[in-house]
Amino acid sequence: MKNATTSPAPSRLRHLLPLFAGQKRAFALGFALLALTNASAAAIPYVMKLATEELMLRKVPHTLILALVVLAIVNAFFRIRSRTLIFGIGRDVEFALRSRYHAKLLSLDAPFLDQEKTGELASRAAADVGAVRMFVGPGFLQISNALMAYAATMPVMLGLDPLLTLLALAPIPLVLGVSRLLTRRMYRLSRVVADRFGALSGFIQESIAGIAAIHAHARETDWNRRFAAETEELSRAALRHARLQSLFGPMVVLGGAIGGFIILAHGGREVAAGRLTMGDFVAFSGYLAMLIWPTVGFGWILTVMQRGLAALDRISGVLDAHPFLDPAVAAAPAAEKRWTGAITLDHLSFAFRPDTPVLHDLSLEIPAGSLTGLAGRIGSGKSALLQVLARLHPAPAGTIRIDGRDLNTLPEAELRRELAMVPQESFLFSSTLLQNLLLDRPDPSHFRAREAIRLADLEEEVQRFPQGLETLIGERGITLSGGQRQRAALARALVGNPSILLLDDVFSHVDARTEARILENLRAASRHRTVVMVCHRVAALQRADRIHLLDQGRIVASGTHDTLLETSPLYRDLHNTMSRAEALEALAR
């Protein structure tokens, strides 16, 4: 909000103006329809006046009655057409802007997204894009209406009596100012109310989630007291908003009343003195009434536009961001040839933030088809290494090579076909299990999904699911246990039969025996696949062809399990901790 006036207008609209390009004719037509709407609306009272005059002559004004009916229909038609057309432009802009925003978000990668809050990114697509729409549709309508109202009435009023015009319009700035001030404060307060409402909902939700703790310690009384305070806060905020809102209507009416009062006080005396006709007096009152609401609308729309601009700035913040990878490289066509899967690290250093390096000068060879283990304490850089290998975060050019090619030059489609990673958090989408496994693969073969499920040792459990592979998982479906989620995520990576598989501690919720079975399956399924895994179990590490021990972002020892156990005190220490943890874990089951 506060940067609402910092940059000049044209540059702030840079992402909006292109969307208007195809809408010029629609705007012109909308304006014309609005003019017709206003003209036909203005004609109705005039026809009524004529009809009354004919009635006075004891005649039934058939033609005028017909004209009235036709005018009513024509006016309704124009009004509906103009509003749907103009609001439709706003909706088109909303649609296009939201699509662009979404596409941009998808093209951005971890370095940008990690700094943003998920909730805020989502609310920009909803609230902010909506605010920009208000700026376009209703904004155009209200401004056009105000322009037309003034253009139609001002010449006539000034022609009748310039002094009275000025006097009658005296309350207009007041109406405009009040409308502007009130709407601005109302928006601000309605945010406060929404926040308080959110806080109240959050409090209820948290209390329900923690009900066991509340019951266990008999804390009900204090919780009721805290809830009462939350309710009170919301109530107070809602009332402050309501008081302001209550002021709005009466203030506008008061503005009109002041104008009417001035017309009577000054104009009335003019009429009495014979300097103004009775008809002029009535016309003045009518014109003033015609100006009040468009003026209010204009005040409101200024506020809406200010909010729209601020929203546009927030959206632009995302639209102006760039992914670390050149989009042209990413979009290049994929080579058909399968990889062998040999990985070379050549003096690789990496940091999430410039001041805190995570990986220091790593150099190593991971032979094609090998099973490589990464070991080390929490925070030693194991996960970071996998993330960089999977190109989720940028590595300096030439420091990672796969089959001799620089990682940064590989087309995205090819990389994702050949290299799969199972991240630590086993994230699944809330859709069916099958959809999670196959994603958008063109060949919707259930066979591959079933095979992957078997390899990940999830087959038996899936058979017990209510709809098997078609079972909906996540919020709207069944809740998978941590171990099931991990194995489903692993299966998803296996469906594509990748040449390189990166596993980031994906067996932490799976028991040791199952883990052993899965590793056995993986080995049996493909002897050519390169697997790099971070894990915390002795048995799994024992299987690795080679283990690299990381400490503070450096490789401090490499070798097989047995050699490391002999030569590295750090590895020995780690080994003891792991064995102990495993024993405890076994007791829990």
Place this chain on the structure above:
Amino acid sequence: MMPAVNSDTEETRYGAFLDARLMARFFGYAKPHRRWLAFAMILPPIGALSQLAQPLVIQMAVDRHLVTGQLDGFFGLLAALAGLGVVQFVTGYLQSTVNAMLGQRVISDLRQELFAHLLTLDAAFYARNPSGALTNRVANDAEAISQMVSAGLINLVGDVLLLISVAVGMALLSPRLSLAVLILMPAVIFVAFRVTQRMRVIQRHGTLLQARMTARLTEETEGRDVVRLFHQQQNAMVQFGRLNRAHRENADKSNFLEAFQFSFVEAASTMVVAAIFWYGGLLMAEQTLTIGVLTAFIDAVRRLFFPIRDLAGKFTTMQSAMSALERVFTLLDTPPAIADPTPAQAILPPPHPKGEIHFQGVTFGYGQETVLSGIELHIAPGERIAVVGPTGAGKSTLIKLLNRTCEPQQGSVRIDGIPVNRIPLAPLRRMAGVARQETFLFSGTIAENIGLFDPAISLERIEQAAEETGAMGFIRALPAGLQTRLTERGNNLSAGQRQLLGMTRIFAHNPPILVLDEATSSVDAVSERLIQTALERLMRGRTALIIAHRLSTIRHADRIVVLSHGRIVESGTHQQLLEQQGLFATLHALQFREEPEAVT
């Protein structure tokens, strides 16, 4: 405030327009505020009168002064006009403010009652009802009811009264002409109401689509690594595009209906005016109608039509409020399965309970499935019992019975000889402090999470408790110490730290009986040692019933109870059980083979 994605079922159903039974009950909540209610009821007529009087004053000014040119008394009329304007302004302002205030007051009371009722409900209820729906009851449904009070009910009464009085006035002026107008009215009202309803449905659908888009975007952002790793950008774009397009198309419908609604009433009133001109013209030709009456009729039509648009909107407000009331009252009428004993039955525990626990022939099950059967267990004051056994043996149910989170089907549980169902819940639960496997952390500071917002637990006591458990070690390292605010559900703490906080919580509340379900999540060696020491101190001077997962806990227990399939199969000291060569010995051999002695 994001709406639930699948809220298009129960939540969006419409109720009846007015339900006498619900309203009668609801008026019970309005009763304490009846003075304000009365005040709110007299404001609309005052406002209407001041509004109606203004054209009359102008009329008088025109007839008496403007036309004649004499200005005696003109200023009096001007003053009257100014006065009426002010009165209209003040009543207009008061009317909405008082309505809003009434809505807030009534709803605050109802909300607090709902929330207090929720807290009395038992675990089984929470297992049946999704938390989102319950939150909606207290937050959104209550809001809908508040809307009914502040925007609907009182104004509705005013609107209906206005309509009736205008209609009566018209009938008095010219019965035949009013009949003609009133015949046309039902059709107009019908269309206006139908369009408004349709609009509501379309708008709700729009909100739903918006919520789905937000849910999608949230999911894509949270799962961004997966989207990237599996090259799902194109797919995501297609899916999102589908929703975005549906939203766009829905907007067209709602735009049209909105524009139609706006124009329809306008056009209908013009047509009715045309009809008045025609029929009135005929009547005037017959000399049965004057021009004055006809003008009055045209004015009345305007007054009749605008409230109709208003009424249609209020109609839907009332409908949502009625279904909200229905749901809210249903929730309020759900009795808690586990309640305080009646005052006549209640027995307060002694101020310093000994902590003797006695399970006598306890059997418990869910439906057909028996969880515990024939449990006989006597625990002497100060005794430390470790309960072990395979998953599903009924271990956690045992502790739920002790603090009455569950109630046995047969047998009884006694503390110091008093059956637990005779002890009021609050003192019972203060006596037996239960710590679960997972320490639930509320948003707030570390200190608040230890003391659980109990004003009786001072900061010194909290600090002391944290020192006792050794939690103070890591708390001190946090930026604001005990006053550090926890992030969402404490996810900036490690598993070990959370366990320590759970234990500190028990220390601070100082119950004579310690009931603990040991956490199974593995922690690093340092935390493990800390937790062990903390537990040792916690058990000092307390009767302890612990579902044990740590070997050290099992070894240091006075007695080990082995549960299997809902029965106690073995009981004795560590040594005795090992010698028995039973289930415990097997479990022990299986699970502690690799355990290095150094840990204990």
